[in-house]
Amino acid sequence: MSDEVLVEISDLKVHFPIKHGVVFDRTIGHVYAVDGVDLTIHKGETYGLVGESGCGKSTLGRAMLRLTEPTSGSVVFDGTDVAKLKGETLRKARRRMQMIFQDPLSSLDPRQSVESILVEGMRAHGLDKDKESTAKRLRELLAAVGLPESSLRKYPHEFSGGQRQRIGIARALAVEPDLIVADEPVSALDVSVQAQVVNLLEELQDNLGLTYLVIAHDLAVVRHISDRIGVMYLGSLVEEADSDALYEQPLHPYTKALLSAIPVPDPVVEDSREQILLAGDLPSPANPPNGCRFHTRCPWKQETRCDTERPALREVEGAAPGQRVACHWAEDIRDGKIKPHEVKPELVETGALNPDVPHVASVVEAMES
Numbered sequence: 001m002s003d004e005v006l007v008e009i010s011d012l013k014v015h016f017p018i019k020h021g022v023v024f025d026r027t028i029g030h031v032y033a034v035d036g037v038d039l040t041i042h043k044g045e046t047y048g049l050v051g052e053s054g055c056g057k058s059t060l061g062r063a064m065l066r067l068t069e070p071t072s073g074s075v076v077f078d079g080t081d082v083a084k085l086k087g088e089t090l091r092k093a094r095r096r097m098q099m100i101f102q103d104p105l106s107s108l109d110p111r112q113s114v115e116s117i118l119v120e121g122m123r124a125h126g127l128d129k130d131k132e133s134t135a136k137r138l139r140e141l142l143a144a145v146g147l148p149e150s151s152l153r154k155y156p157h158e159f160s161g162g163q164r165q166r167i168g169i170a171r172a173l174a175v176e177p178d179l180i181v182a183d184e185p186v187s188a189l190d191v192s193v194q195a196q197v198v199n200l201l202e203e204l205q206d207n208l209g210l211t212y213l214v215i216a217h218d219l220a221v222v223r224h225i226s227d228r229i230g231v232m233y234l235g236s237l238v239e240e241a242d243s244d245a246l247y248e249q250p251l252h253p254y255t256k257a258l259l260s261a262i263p264v265p266d267p268v269v270e271d272s273r274e275q276i277l278l279a280g281d282l283p284s285p286a287n288p289p290n291g292c293r294f295h296t297r298c299p300w301k302q303e304t305r306c307d308t309e310r311p312a313l314r315e316v317e318g319a320a321p322g323q324r325v326a327c328h329w330a331e332d333i334r335d336g337k338i339k340p341h342e343v344k345p346e347l348v349e350t351g352a353l354n355p356d357v358p359h360v361a362s363v364v365e366a367m368e369s
C-alpha cells in the first residue's frame with residue numbers, strides 16, 4: 001500500500017426521495033442512505049466497509065462509481081471529481097473502477113457465454129484490438145482467476161457459485177481497472193469456497209496492484225483482507241482504523257458491539273468475554289434519530305448531548321495512528337469513567353448483530369489454514 005490517494009470522498013450524501021400519490025408524485029420524505037461520509041482510499045490498499053444491512057454500504061459503493069447519483073458531496077478519483085464527469089470522460093473513468101457483486105448468477109447474463117461476457121466490456125472500452133490479442137487476453141484472464149480455457153464456450157448456469165464469482169472477477173479485470181468495489185463478494189458462497197475467493201482477490205491485488213473497497217457485514221472476512229476498516233451506521237462512518245487497531249481497541253460503542261458478537265473459538269476466552277447487547281432495532285434511515293444516530297441503542301448513552309449533538313469523526317488521544325471515532329465520550333468509555341447502562345432483558349434485540357456462530361468461526365479457520 002502506498003501513501004498516494006486514489007479515492008477521496010468528501011461529505012458524500014445520497015438521499016432517495018420517498019414518493020407518494022397516484023396522479024401527482026409528491027415527495028413526502030427521504031431515505032438518508034448515505035448522509036455525510038468522508039473517506040480516503042490509498043493506492044493498493046483494501047478498505048473494508050462494514051455495518052448492518054441497510055446502513056448504506058452498497059449505496060456508498062455505487063455512488064463512488066457513479067452508478068447511483070449522489071445528492072451532494074464529491075468523489076475525487078485519481079485527482080478528478082467523478083461527479084463532474086460527463087459522456088466520454090465519465091465512460092473512461094468508469095473503466096478504471098469496476099464492481100463485483102454478491103450474487104454472480106444474477107449479475108451475469110444467462111444467455112451470454114463466458115467469452116461473450118468477458119469480451120463485452122473489453123469491446124465497450126476499445127480493448128479488443130484484434131482477434132489474436134483478444135484470444136490471448138481471454139486466456140490470461142481465465143488463468144488469472146483459476147478457470148480452464150474450456151470455460152469460454154460455457155454459460156453461467158454450467159458453473160458452481162465459486163466459479164461464477166471467478167467469472168465476475170474476470171469480467172471486472174477484463175477492462176484493466178485500478179479500483180474494484182466488491183459488494184459482499186463472498187457472502188452467497190459456501191464457507192470453504194469463500195476462503196478460496198478471498199485468497200484469489202488477495203493474490204490478484206499483489207500481482208496487479210489493485211485497490212479494493214470490500215463491502216461486507218461479516219467482520220471475519222473483512223478483517224482478514226482489509227488494511228483499514230470503516231464501520232458504518234445509519235448512513236455515516238462511526239469509526240475508522242487500521243484493521244488490527246480496530247479489533248484490538250475498538251472505541252465506538254457500535255464497533256464494540258459488532259466485535260463482541262464474533263465468537264472466539266476458545267471456550268475459556270469466549271466465556272470471559274464481555275458481550276455487548278444492544279437494545280432496540282436499527283432505526284429507519286428515513287427517520288434517523290437526532291444527535292448521535294446510535295444513541296437510541298447505545299449502552300453508554302449520556303443525557304442530553306447524545307440526543308442533540310451529532311458527533312464528528314475525530315482523532316482521540318492515545319488511540320492508534322489514523323484511528324477516528326464519532327463518539328462524544330470515546331475517551332471516558334475507553335478509560336472506564338462511564339459505565340454501560342444495564343439493558344433490560346426484554347429489550348435485548350441482537351438478531352441483526354449476532355452472526356451465525358459456527359459460520360464465522362469456520363471462515364476464519366478456513367482462511368488461516
Ligand SMILES: Nc1ncnc2c1ncn2[C@@H]1O[C@H](COP(=O)(O)OP(=O)(O)OP(=O)(O)O)[C@@H](O)[C@H]1O
Nearest residue numbers: 016031033051052053054055056057058059060285
Ligand atoms: N434506489 C433506492 N431507492 C430508495 N431507497 C433505497 C434505494 N437503494 C437503497 N435504498 C435504501 O437505502 C438504505 C441503504 O441501503 P443499502 O443497500 O445501501 O444498505 P446496505 O448497508 O448495503 O445493506 P445491504 O447489505 O442489505 O445491501 C436502505 O434503507 C435501502 O432500503
